Amino acid sequence: MTTLExxxxxxxxxxxxxxxxLVGAHDRDGVLGRIGxxxxRARGDGTEVVWVQHSSDQLPVESEPWQIVSELTVRDGEPVVHKRYGDAFEATDLEDVLAARGIGRLVVAGAQTDACVRxxxxxxxxxxYDVTLVSDAHTTEDLSAWGAPSPAEVVAHTNLYWGFEEAPGRTAGTATAAEVELGGASG
Structure with missing residues (x-):
């Protein structure tokens, strides 16, 4: 039902x-396993895979911390969008990448739940866009020492509110990695 023609x-x-x-991320190995x-599944059914990679003073381009984790591999032909802001659309070519591929629905996984994912x-x-959050395939670090809820609570709260998100002509929601529909048309 995307509003994008x-x-x-x-x-x-x-x-x-x-x-x-992902250093110290909540359920890191489980989340990475589910993303794997x-x-x-996406590659097997022809669903596009698009990667987003953040850079900052703490994640300088080409540094070890900036690299995609060794457990996951970007395949030839899968676009990697480089960003410096939380929203992967902000000052990037993500919209161009998605438009060129006719994409109107996103299935989202990754990190960090309370920052770039949200x-x-x-x-x-x-x-x-129609947007589905994979409820068991996103994670965050523990920032409770600075007053944030525990990582498990951050993930649970994000899943709760995104499950009820809506906008005119668009769909939002959550599904587990085992249940999420990847391919096919929007709507």
């Missing part, structure tokens, strides 16, 4: 699964 394809959007981002399964979820919905 002639955009009936879906993509698995894998956000910031980088060595430095999603990647194989920003990108909202950015996509406001730009007209």
């Amino acid at each position: 002639n955009r009936d394809r879906s993509a698995l959007l894998v956000i910031d699964v980088q060595t430095g981002v 399964v999603l990647l194989e 920003s990108t979820l909202h950015g996509a919905l406001t730009r007209g």
Whole structure:
């Protein structure tokens, strides 16, 4: 049901699964395992895979912390969108990448739940995309020492509210990695 014309394809959007981002992440290995399964399913059924890779002063381009984790592999032909802001659409070519592929629905996984994942979820919905968050394939670090809820609570809260998100002419929601529909047309 995307509001974007002639955009009936879906993509698995894998956000910031980088060595430095996932240091100490909640359920890191479980989340990466589920993302790995999603990647194989997407590749097997012809669903586009689009990667997002963050850079910052703490994640300098080409540094070890900036690299995609060794457990996951970007395949030839899978676009990698480089960003410096939380919302993967902001000051990047993500919209061009998706438009060129006829993508109007995003299935989102990755890190960090309370930063780049949330920003990108909202950015996509406001730009007209249908957006499904894979409820057991996103994670964050423990920032409770600075007053944040525990990582498990951050993930649970994000899943709760995104499950009820809506916008005119667009769909949003959550599904587990085992249950999420990857391919096919939007709507």
